[in-house]
Amino acid sequence: xxxxxxxxxxxxxxxxxxxxxxxxxxxxxxxxxxxxxxxxxxxxxxxxxxxxxxxxxxxxxxxxxxxxxxxxxxxxxxxxxxxxxxxxxxxxxxxxxxxxxxxxxxxxxxxxxxxxxxxxxxxxxxxxxxxxxxxxxxxxxxxxxxxxxxxxxxxxxxxxxxxxxxxxxxxxxxxxxxxxxxxxxxxxxxxxxxxxxxxxxxxxxxxxxxxxxxxxxxxxxxxxxxxxxxxxxxxxxxxxxxxxxxxxxxxxxxxxxxxxxxxxxxxxxxxxxxxxxxxxxxxxxxxxxxxxxxxxxxxxxxxxxxxxxxxxxxxxxxxxxxxxxxxxxxxxxxxxxxxxx
Numbered sequence: 113x114x115x116x117x118x119x120x121x122x123x124x125x126x127x128x129x130x131x132x133x134x135x136x137x138x139x140x141x142x143x144x145x146x147x148x149x150x151x152x153x154x155x156x157x158x159x160x161x162x163x164x165x166x167x168x169x170x171x172x173x174x175x176x177x178x179x180x181x182x183x184x185x186x187x188x189x190x191x192x193x194x195x196x197x198x199x200x201x202x203x204x205x206x207x208x209x210x211x212x213x214x215x216x217x218x219x220x221x222x223x224x225x226x227x228x229x230x231x232x233x234x235x236x237x238x239x240x241x242x243x244x245x246x247x248x249x250x251x252x253x254x255x256x257x258x259x260x261x262x263x264x265x266x267x268x269x270x271x272x273x274x275x276x277x278x279x280x281x282x283x284x285x286x287x288x289x290x291x292x293x294x295x296x297x298x299x300x301x302x303x304x305x306x307x308x309x310x311x312x313x314x315x316x317x318x319x320x321x322x323x324x325x326x327x328x329x330x331x332x333x334x335x336x337x338x339x340x341x342x343x344x345x346x347x348x349x350x351x352x353x354x355x356x357x358x359x360x361x362x363x364x365x366x367x368x369x370x371x372x373x374x375x376x377x378x379x380x381x382x383x384x385x386x387x388x389x390x391x392x393x394x395x396x397x398x399x400x401x402x403x404x405x406x407x408x409x410x411x412x413x414x415x416x417x418x419x420x421x422x423x424x425x426x427x428x429x430x431x432x433x434x435x436x437x438x439x440x441x442x443x444x445x446x447x448x449x450x451x452x453x
Contacts, residue, residue, distance in 0.1 A: 261313050262309045263340055263341065265305060267337070268333075269336055270302065274290060276330045276333075277330065284318050285318060287308065288309045290309070290408050307345075311350050311356070311410070358406065359414065360404075361404055361405075362405055362432050365401075369401050374403070381416070385413070386407065388404075391404075418432050
């Protein structure tokens with residue numbers, strides 16, 4: 113199992129780089145001189161200056177009222193218009209981000225398998241490609257090879273999971289998207305293959321330099337040395353030097369911010385893969401908790417989940433930020449949680 117990005121002592125360098133969490137200046141925020149006149153109040157965010165816009169306080173002094181009965185998903189529907197709910201709260205709206213679960217139109221499939229392969233080759237795809245070649249995000253970006261951020265890994269464990277794949281990619285860079293192709297014995301593919309796309313070229317180059325010569329392995333299957341190559345379907349850089357991440361930090365009332373409820377909610381909204389879900393603590397009276405939700409991809413997963421959570425649960429006191437802001441929120445958490453963190 114992967115450990116948290118931060119423990120009680122200090123974050124590991126690998127975990128910090130993997131989630132791209134800048135930690136410089138953190139000690140200066142946590143430790144004040146003995147003669148410091150700084151006083152802590154409930155308005156914690158005003159104590160220090162953060163990059164614009166300032167990060168929200170995951171544990172505000174006041175929060176919207178929450179029900180004293182167990183919450184369920186019975187009132188969440190597929191409507192996309194404002195109405196009362198979900199969970200019988202007022203002023204919430206129902207939102208399906210990016211139509212991730214919308215029914216896709218049925219395209220004409222070539223009757224001749226050779227014709228289908230020829231069409232894929234014409235469009236620049238491998239004849240074994242199983243995705244939608246007409247989707248813009250699946251097509252190769254019009255960029256030179258030296259700007260490509262997408263890699264292909266072949267020869268992974270047959271039962272490879274998203275968590276196992278990403279547990280082997282630490283200390284490299286922000287991961288934009290992952291996709292696992294299961295084994296296909298009929299075509300001679302006895303192991304899994306995976307596409308790994310990074311936000312920035314620098315992260316992609318680090319991954320390639322680390323594993324192109326001797327192969328890539330995961331902690332569970334160190335004996336398997338998978339071959340790493342640049343993906344022929346190129347992907348351009350996204351959010352260079354930014355804060356976006358496949359990791360979401362969700363804080364709010366515990367009846368909403370818990371793994372069971374959030375995953376049940378997201379199951380009705382989108383298709384996604386989970387790397388890990390970590391409980392990061394609670395405020396002293398346990399009226400607010402913080403959950404770290406690590407998706408398999410930023411693309412259409414973390415970004416879509418954040419859009420839905422902000423839209424539907426903002427009025428209920430739920431805050432949702434990308435994991436890269438973790439170092440700015442950490443001083444607030446340590447002060448708010450005390451010895452619990």
